[in-house]
Amino acid sequence: MAGHLHRRVGIRGVSPIKGNAEAGFLLPLASLASLVMLLGCLSMQSMTLQNAQRLAALSRLRQAEDSSMSAAQQLVAALQGQHRCLLPLALEQWTTAACISAEQLQALARGEVNSTPYELVGWRPQANATLATEPAAEAGAELLLELRPLDGQQALRSAFAVALQGNPAAVKDLRPLGLRGIAP
Amino acid sequence: MTLSETVMASLVFSLTAAASVHVLDLVSMSVLELEKRQQRSDQLEAGLVSFEGLLRSESHQAVPLEDCSQAAGRLLLVLQSTLPAQGLHRDLSLEPSGEALQLTLTVDGLGQTRHRIYHPAAYGLCPAPSPVEVARATS
Numbered sequence: 001m002a003g004h005l006h007r008r009v010g011i012r013g014v015s016p017i018k019g020n021a022e023a024g025f026l027l028p029l030a031s032l033a034s035l036v037m038l039l040g041c042l043s044m045q046s047m048t049l050q051n052a053q054r055l056a057a058l059s060r061l062r063q064a065e066d067s068s069m070s071a072a073q074q075l076v077a078a079l080q081g082q083h084r085c086l087l088p089l090a091l092e093q094w095t096t097a098a099c100i101s102a103e104q105l106q107a108l109a110r111g112e113v114n115s116t117p118y119e120l121v122g123w124r125p126q127a128n129a130t131l132a133t134e135p136a137a138e139a140g141a142e143l144l145l146e147l148r149p150l151d152g153q154q155a156l157r158s159a160f161a162v163a164l165q166g167n168p169a170a171v172k173d174l175r176p177l178g179l180r181g182i183a184p
Numbered sequence: 185m186t187l188s189e190t191v192m193a194s195l196v197f198s199l200t201a202a203a204s205v206h207v208l209d210l211v212s213m214s215v216l217e218l219e220k221r222q223q224r225s226d227q228l229e230a231g232l233v234s235f236e237g238l239l240r241s242e243s244h245q246a247v248p249l250e251d252c253s254q255a256a257g258r259l260l261l262v263l264q265s266t267l268p269a270q271g272l273h274r275d276l277s278l279e280p281s282g283e284a285l286q287l288t289l290t291v292d293g294l295g296q297t298r299h300r301i302y303h304p305a306a307y308g309l310c311p312a313p314s315p316v317e318v319a320r321a322t323s
Contacts, residue, residue, distance in 0.1 A: 024189070027189050029193070030193035030196045031193075031196055033200075034197055034199075034201075035200075037200055037204045038200055038203070040204075041203075041204045041211070042207070044208070045210070045211050048211050048214045048215055051215075051218050059225065062225070062229065062296075063298075069300050070301040072306075073301055073303045073306045074284075074303065077283070077284070077304075077310075080306070080308075080310060081305055081310065170308060171305065172308040173240065173308065174306040174307065
C-alpha cells in the first residue's frame with residue numbers, strides 16, 4: 001500500500017498534477033520570450049521607418065522653401081521694376097490702383113517657379129509717415145505667398161519681410177519669415 | 185519536461201533570436217544611413233544659409249548699377265570668387281534673362297539638391313526703370 005502510494009506521489013514527493021504543469025513550462029516560456037524579442041525588433045523597425053518618413057517630409061519642406069524663396073524674389077523684382085507704385089499700397093488696394101491694369105495685376109499675382117505655381121495672397125506694407133518726407137527713412141512690408149504644388153500635395157503659405165526705403169518706396173532687402181502652414 | 189518539448193522550445197527560441205538579430209542588423213544599418221542623410225541635408229541647409237548671408241552682405245556693400253543685368257553679372261563674379269564649404273558643390277549661373285542668378289547646391293552622397301533663384305532687384309541693386317521703359321514693358 002505504502003509502495004503504491006509512493007509510486008503515485010512520485011519519486012521527489014511531487015503530486016502528479018504539479019508534475020504535469022512543470023512538464024509544460026519550457027515551450028510557453030520560449031514562445032513568450034520569442035514574442036517579446038520579435039515585438040521589440042518590430043517596434044525598433046517602425047521607429048526607424050518613422051524617422052525615414054520624417055526626413056523625407058523635411059526634404060519636401062525644404063524644397064517648398066526653395067520654391068517659395070524663388071517665387072518671392074521673382075515677385076519682388078517685378079514690383080521693384082515695373083510696378084513700384086504698388087509698394088506702399090496693401091494688396092486690397094491694388095485693384096483700384098491707376099498704375100496697373102487688371103491683366104497686369106493678374107499676371108503679377110500668379111506665376112510659376114521650379115515648375116510649381118504660386119499666387120500672391122498678401123502684401124501688407126507698414127505705415128511709416130516719414131517714408132514720404134525723408135529719403136533715407138525705412139519701412140517694411142509683409143509678403144504672403146501660396147505655393148500650389150502640381151503633384152497633389154497641399155498648398156503651403158509662406159511669409160517674407162520686405163524692407164522698403166525712400167520716396168518713392170524702393171525694395172532694399174527680402175528675408176524669409178518661414179512657412180505659415182497649409183493654405184485653407 | 186520531455187526531450188521533445190526541450191528541443192521544440194530551443195528551436196523556437198533560436199529561430200526567433202536569429203530573426204531578431206537579422207532585423208536588428210537591418211535597423212542599425214538604416215539608423216546609420218538616416219543619420220548620414222540628416223547630416224548631409226543639414227550641411228546643405230547650412231551652405232544655403234551661408235550663401236544667402238554672403239549675398240546679403242555683398243548687396244549691402246554694392247551700389248546700384250545702371251541696369252539689373254549689370255548688377256546680376258557683378259554679383260555673379262563676386263559670389264563665384266568665394267568657395268563653398270567642404271563637401272558642397274555649388275553651381276551659380278545667370279538666368280536666361282540675365283537679370284537673376286540661379287543657384288544649385290548639392291552635397292556628396294545625397295540625392296537631394298537645393299535650387300534657388302535670386303534677383304538683384306530684391307536687394308535694392310537695380311535702379312527704378314524710367315517711365316519710357318515702364319511704358320515699353322507694359323505695352
